[in-house]
Amino acid sequence: MKLYYHYFLVGVGLLTGCNSFLDKKSDIHMTIPKSLDDAKLLLNDYTNLTGGFPIYGELGTDDYYVTDATWNAASSLDQRNAYIWADEPYTDAIQWQRPYKAVYVANQVLDILKGINAADNMEEYARCKGAAHFIRVIRAYSFHLLTELHCPAYTINSAPNDFGIPLRLESGIDGKSNRANLKDTYDQIISDFKSAASNLPIVESVKGRPFKASAYAGLARAYLDMGDFDNAYLYADSCLRLRPELIDFNSLKATDALPIPKFNIEVLYSSLSTTLGIMGANFALMDKDLYSSYHTNDLRKGIFFKATNNPPNSFLFKGSYDKSSANIFMGLTTSEVYLIKAEAACRIRHIKEALVCINKLLKNRWNKNATSEEITENDPDKLLALIVNERRKELLFRGRRWADLKRLNLDPRFQKTLIRTLGEEKYSLAPNSPKYAYRLSETVIDLAGLPQNKR
Known part of the structure; x- marks a missing residue:
């Protein structure tokens, strides 16, 4: 069976419209997906659709801490910086790339269906058309997680002027990426979830695929973040x-x-983060006050x-x-x-x-x-x-604490200053700090010319 994926294109170049990247010739045996069979193969790629979501937000939460030895031994400088909320350049593009990989696959499936005559195979087309709405859940979900990580807390007054994320809605790889504002970003997230909710089945027999209740849950989560x-x-x-x-x-x-x-x-x-690093099962120690609260x-x-x-x-x-x-688990x-x-x-x-x-x-x-x-x-x-x-x-x-801290800081009753202690050094993150919007990877910034988060 031939696989028609061209995921090899889904690197930083794809996400940024880098012309030098696109000048490279693809393997002659690789074919652009265009048939219903191709759509089904893309839809069944569970690992790439649900895995590798960004971990930086959870790295910065107050639910856990690590010892000096663990922090000093960490192989990833980006993870060390994320743990102490350091306002330093980040170089790991995977945190940005993997969600957009899922978005790209979603857009591929939607584009495939646009180019197919439904009358050629009504039954298979209907099946894939229904699955396309679950694809909208994946796109909305991916956009939302990136927004929670890289954007400020949502408020009605500031959202039209705050940075959102690039909203890639087509599978083309040569278009330039631009950051939408935060209002438009959430409007797209809500639109995708609503489209899915209107068309997904109540019951889904395939484990791992979303259904109507999944889209409703995504909408509830997004509206909570918006304060609606x-x-x-x-x-x-x-x-x-x-x-x-x-x-x-x-x-x-x-x-x-x-x-x-x-x-x-x-x-x-169901969706999963990237590998945990210093948050691994044998390194992340539970906050003592949190543990005692049970x-x-x-x-x-x-x-x-x-x-x-x-x-x-x-x-x-x-x-x-x-x-x-x-x-x-971030699902x-x-x-x-x-x-x-x-x-x-x-x-x-x-x-x-x-x-x-x-x-x-x-x-x-x-x-x-x-x-x-x-x-x-x-x-x-x-x-x-x-x-x-x-x-x-x-x-x-469960991938919720960072977004919760960010939105709850808008309410004086729940504001909290986070403290990290490493040896003799203390680090703090004040409520509503601009550092709650993690910096974009410098790799993405350099290739795409996107504006960095405000400081």
């Missing part, structure tokens, strides 16, 4: 009406090395963490939703959607529904043999603080 709590609530509710399932942590074995099953009933869309009867304490004596009285993370310690889950609905409901004063959501989640995390500590707080401000705290405890190492 009415729509975040609406789409979280739509998602949970279709897929309300949660794992009962009483059914898991805390003694297992990796207790949470891959493709479990909570997973709405009640003894909270089963997450045993499911998420394992003790280590290096250094003594420390804990490592083992609660991956991909049953792997090599990457971080969409019902547990996240319950938290989105709870927070959004609280913010728009639907207190009863907020309580129902947060308590349903916690009931599935609490030891069934112990008396459950149901949340009954009716004061909106106090309840919101409880929900935000549970969100951090639930979504640990």
